[in-house]
Amino acid sequence: MNLRSHPLLVGLMFQAALIPLAFFLAAIAGVPLGEHLHWDPNHALIGVIAVLPMLAMLGLIAHFGGSAYDTLSGQVRDFIARLFGSAWPGAILLISLLAGLGEELLVRGVLQTWLDTHLPAFLAILIAGVVFGLAHAITRLYFVFATAIGLYLGLVYYLTANLLVVIITHALYDWIVIHWYRRKL
Numbered sequence: 001m002n003l004r005s006h007p008l009l010v011g012l013m014f015q016a017a018l019i020p021l022a023f024f025l026a027a028i029a030g031v032p033l034g035e036h037l038h039w040d041p042n043h044a045l046i047g048v049i050a051v052l053p054m055l056a057m058l059g060l061i062a063h064f065g066g067s068a069y070d071t072l073s074g075q076v077r078d079f080i081a082r083l084f085g086s087a088w089p090g091a092i093l094l095i096s097l098l099a100g101l102g103e104e105l106l107v108r109g110v111l112q113t114w115l116d117t118h119l120p121a122f123l124a125i126l127i128a129g130v131v132f133g134l135a136h137a138i139t140r141l142y143f144v145f146a147t148a149i150g151l152y153l154g155l156v157y158y159l160t161a162n163l164l165v166v167i168i169t170h171a172l173y174d175w176i177v178i179h180w181y182r183r184k185l
Contacts, residue, residue, distance in 0.1 A: 007082050007083050008083050008084065008087055008091060008095070011083060011095055012091075012094065012095055012098060015095060015098035015099045015102045015103075016098050016102065017102070018098075018101075018102025018103060018105065018106050019098075019101060019102045019105060021102075021106060022102065022105035022106040022109055022110050023105070025106070025110045026105075026109065026110045029110060029114045030114075031109070031110050031113045031114050033105060033109050033110070033113075033163070036109055036113060036161065036162065036163050037105075037109070037162065037163040037164055037167075038162060038164065039164060040162065040164065043160060043162045043164050043165045044164060044165075044168055046156075046160060046165050047164060047165040047166070047167070047168025047169045047172070048168060048169075048172060050156050050165060050166075050168075050169040051169050051172045051173045051176070053152065054149055054152065054169070054173050055173070055176065055177075057145070057148065057149070057152075058145075058177065061141075061145060065141065068139070068140075068141045069141065071139070072138075072139050072141050072142055073181075073184075075138060075139070076181055077181050077184060080178060080181045080182055081182075083095075084178065084182060092175060092178050092179065092182075093175060095174070095178075096171045096172070096174040096175035096178065097171050099170065099171065099174050100166075100167045100168065100169075100170035100171025100172075100174060101167050101171070103132070103135075103170060104153070104157075104163055104166045104167045104170050105163065105167075107128050107131060107132050107135075107150070107153075108128060108153060108154060108157040108163060108166050109163050111127075111128045111131060112124050112125060112127075112128035112154055112157060112158075115127055115128060116158075121158055124154075124158075125151060125154035125155055125158055126151065126154075128150065128154050129147050129148075129150035129151035129153075129154050130147055130150070131150070132146060132147065132149070132150030132153070132154075133145075133146040133147025133148075133149075133150050134147075149173075153166045153169065153170060156169065
């Protein structure tokens with residue numbers, strides 16, 4: 001097996017690469033990431049609780065999404081089967097943590113924070129949310145869903161001013177959803 005072309009390893013490397021990229025871009029943009037990321041047990045709990053509206057939104061789309069959701073769901077199940085079919089224990093946790101950390105440092109930590117210094121907060125949240133949606137756009141429905149998730153995470157970050165909250169929320173959401181879709185295989 002060519003390790004560099006294995007989808008799970010490629011995904012792990014990509015998600016891991018977002019972390020130093022975020023710090024590099026933050027340094028160029030003058031965004032002090034460290035000031036927006038701090039441990040607080042109450043914020044960690046908020047991060048766990050904040051996953052519930054995201055799961056509810058997914059449930060609503062699953063229930064009312066019709067054939068568009070069925071198509072998307074099939075694509076997601078196929079992707080998860082390729083990624084995690086023969087994965088080692090802990091692979092889902094690792095990719096969830098890396099995605100939560102890398103994507104939130106980059107999109108909320110760098111992009112939204114930088115935009116917020118140049119634009120009204122609602123525009124910073126909107127632009128960062130759309131960028132997040134575009135980065136996840138495998139279908140039109142998933143673009144809309146990912147954009148809504150991005151807007152929600154942007155609002156949570158704006159209200160808490162702590163990247164820890166959205167990192168935990170994002171990582172926990174990915175971990176739950178990947179397990180849920182894997183169970184449906």
